[in-house]
Amino acid sequence: MSTIGYRRRDEAANPSYDHPDYKSTVLRHPKQPLVALDHTLSEVTGPGPALAEVMPEDADLTTNAGTGTEAMGERIIVTGRVLDEDGLPQPRTLVEIWQCNAAGRYIHEGDQHPAPLDPNFIGRGRCVTDDDGTYRFLTIKPGAYPWRNHPNAWRPAHIHFSLFGPAFVTRLVTQMYFPGDPLHELDPIMGAVAPEHRRRMIADYDHAVTEQEWALGYRWDVVLRGPEATPFEAGGAGALA
Amino acid sequence: MTRLSQTPSQTVGPFFHYALTEHPIDELDPDGQAGEAIVVHGSVRDGAGDVVGDAMVEVWQADGGGRYKHPADGRTADVPSAFIGFGRVATARESGEFRVTTVMPGTVPGPGGSVQAPHLNVHVFARGLLHPVHTRIYFAEAAANDDDPVLASVPAQRRDTLLARPDADEGGLPRYRFDIVLQGEGETVFFDA
Numbered sequence: 001m002s003t004i005g006y007r008r009r010d011e012a013a014n015p016s017y018d019h020p021d022y023k024s025t026v027l028r029h030p031k032q033p034l035v036a037l038d039h040t041l042s043e044v045t046g047p048g049p050a051l052a053e054v055m056p057e058d059a060d061l062t063t064n065a066g067t068g069t070e071a072m073g074e075r076i077i078v079t080g081r082v083l084d085e086d087g088l089p090q091p092r093t094l095v096e097i098w099q100c101n102a103a104g105r106y107i108h109e110g111d112q113h114p115a116p117l118d119p120n121f122i123g124r125g126r127c128v129t130d131d132d133g134t135y136r137f138l139t140i141k142p143g144a145y146p147w148r149n150h151p152n153a154w155r156p157a158h159i160h161f162s163l164f165g166p167a168f169v170t171r172l173v174t175q176m177y178f179p180g181d182p183l184h185e186l187d188p189i190m191g192a193v194a195p196e197h198r199r200r201m202i203a204d205y206d207h208a209v210t211e212q213e214w215a216l217g218y219r220w221d222v223v224l225r226g227p228e229a230t231p232f233e234a235g236g237a238g239a240l241a
Numbered sequence: 242m243t244r245l246s247q248t249p250s251q252t253v254g255p256f257f258h259y260a261l262t263e264h265p266i267d268e269l270d271p272d273g274q275a276g277e278a279i280v281v282h283g284s285v286r287d288g289a290g291d292v293v294g295d296a297m298v299e300v301w302q303a304d305g306g307g308r309y310k311h312p313a314d315g316r317t318a319d320v321p322s323a324f325i326g327f328g329r330v331a332t333a334r335e336s337g338e339f340r341v342t343t344v345m346p347g348t349v350p351g352p353g354g355s356v357q358a359p360h361l362n363v364h365v366f367a368r369g370l371l372h373p374v375h376t377r378i379y380f381a382e383a384a385a386n387d388d389d390p391v392l393a394s395v396p397a398q399r400r401d402t403l404l405a406r407p408d409a410d411e412g413g414l415p416r417y418r419f420d421i422v423l424q425g426e427g428e429t430v431f432f433d434a
Binding site for chain 1: 243244247251254260261287291295299301309312313314349357362364372377391394399431434
């Protein structure tokens, strides 16, 4: 098979499936070797370009509960660019986020942490990047919360991110963390990533993003897999022959 | 130019439903214009054989004519307008089952003039998966399987794990079953793409 398509997942930058410190991986990671798959039309296409329908209010988690009352918590702006490995912006790509509230409680029925729910916070948002690859959310800073992975386990504050990018193989689900959090060193999910790459998941506080008398600003860029040096030629059937 | 480092993947966790699958995308061809309607369903299980009731399954496929709705497919303008080819559902908490109604995809061009048999491209996300697993759903009875370059690349004794089996019809629609085993006996083939 020819080698067209996107660059491979960077094994150094990514966690392995098997990371015993994170207990849920033990019975859920594949044990058989993965089968190498050269990219075909099936891998270089994907739903991303067709998934771009959002409403402007979807990007404001402080008000998108629609109750008319703002969510409780420290108001923050989270913005950045979605790029590929060559630094090229990824325009008009869907970015979905979800998070717990300021008290560390998800609105999810499975979250039994005895912290208060906020009736004015639904903890989810979405937007589409602009021509420059920029996304922007207004939300509240999520709290830390306990989980049962190991004794006295706490997840550092984080926001879940889901991105599609241009192809099936550029799909990325990840988590954005906040700078200066002492829980980073103790978290086995973050710890599944090699130390030199963890920094890539931590947002920067950016005073230029902060808005006076309104909200603190964080900047976080997301880098998706980029095309290989020999680009896949658009054109479908003919291009593959 | 300095190459940027890929942002590391992290697990979807257990609490994604309200954000990603509260409105499941489980009817891929609402207008019934994209091909022969079928149901694809199955379960997700872990290495202990227990159901995985908190997984998310995403599928991506061509229409009945083997065309993807994507600019890299030069025939995308011919794909019926209401058909994207993308599905996204959660597994049921108690049963670990997922289900989509879609169309039987056509054959898709492969490398070097080869032809890829009808298939759905699949990502499974879950708590405990630090990045998604990637597989394909083929159809057991498809003649084109014999010449499919990707199936041919899979060790013969494991190819069966990529085949959906005909099941009882559901409301007059052909139904196919595809069980996903994350680990252990009968482990599904997952790809490094």
